[in-house]
Amino acid sequence: MIRIGCHLSPSKGYLAMGKDALSIRANTFQFFLRNPRGSKAKPLEEGDADALMGLLRERDMLPILAHAPYTLNPCAKEERVKEFAAMVMADDLLRLSHFPGNFYNFHPGSHVGQGAEAGVEKTAALVNSLLTPDISATVLIETMAGQGSEIGGTFGEIAAILRLLDLPEKAGVCLDTCHVFAAGYDIVNDLDGVLGLFDDAIGIHKLKALHVNDSLFPLGSRKDRHAPIGKGHIGLDAFLRLVEHPALKDLPMILETPQEDLSGYAREIALLRGEAVDNL
Numbered sequence: 001m002i003r004i005g006c007h008l009s010p011s012k013g014y015l016a017m018g019k020d021a022l023s024i025r026a027n028t029f030q031f032f033l034r035n036p037r038g039s040k041a042k043p044l045e046e047g048d049a050d051a052l053m054g055l056l057r058e059r060d061m062l063p064i065l066a067h068a069p070y071t072l073n074p075c076a077k078e079e080r081v082k083e084f085a086a087m088v089m090a091d092d093l094l095r096l097s098h099f100p101g102n103f104y105n106f107h108p109g110s111h112v113g114q115g116a117e118a119g120v121e122k123t124a125a126l127v128n129s130l131l132t133p134d135i136s137a138t139v140l141i142e143t144m145a146g147q148g149s150e151i152g153g154t155f156g157e158i159a160a161i162l163r164l165l166d167l168p169e170k171a172g173v174c175l176d177t178c179h180v181f182a183a184g185y186d187i188v189n190d191l192d193g194v195l196g197l198f199d200d201a202i203g204i205h206k207l208k209a210l211h212v213n214d215s216l217f218p219l220g221s222r223k224d225r226h227a228p229i230g231k232g233h234i235g236l237d238a239f240l241r242l243v244e245h246p247a248l249k250d251l252p253m254i255l256e257t258p259q260e261d262l263s264g265y266a267r268e269i270a271l272l273r274g275e276a277v278d279n280l
């Protein structure tokens, strides 16, 4: 069975979040370790974190992903903005040490006029400042749509960041289907070709997780707007092939689609597992 879940909120506590995941038959999920827009983070409750880990081990729901706040810019020109990103990510990794052996996904940032090369160097330097041999998390660079001056919209840029890391074994890649499609990689008509390009540039063994989102905008639009599975330009058939692809089927898959409530995710999880679902 594929390992699939969705983005969840820990607002009612960590254990409650794990139970939410179970209620939609997810066997992985993703969450924020703090307010996704800002730096505010409540003190982590160790007992609650341990209770969640106990549940996840017992019900075979590991690994899970934590997502860095999406407002951070690890390659910002202003020192202050970059330092803020470093501070928040370091604190997130400390929090994630209560959930050992899992993933920390982040957006590589926007170079805002500095050029992609400078962006790549700055993001790599920031990641180097975070990674130590005793960190149990694997840090994942997310593939981006290439919107505005985002870096990570090409596999080459992701590879360039990874090459500059001092501890590359502590880092991997999370492929977001909406983002790569918007960036111009045709996962609908040539999934094998795209995975071949990924393997040539980065190495397929570095691919550790997937964000499974349909795209509101067409191939190469460079617009990052997620759609529910089957309601965008990627389409259900492409997703059914993707989740069963031999190179992908064992990776944790996270839905970040726009849904009103958890039942929407329950339905998408069933749909992608090939189960009968009402009113498609």
Ligand code: FE
Pocket: 067, 070, 107, 142
């Ligand atoms: Fe993301």
Ligand code: FE
Pocket: 142, 176, 211, 256
């Ligand atoms: Fe994503």
Ligand code: ZN
Pocket: 176, 178, 179, 224, 225, 226
């Ligand atoms: Zn996105």
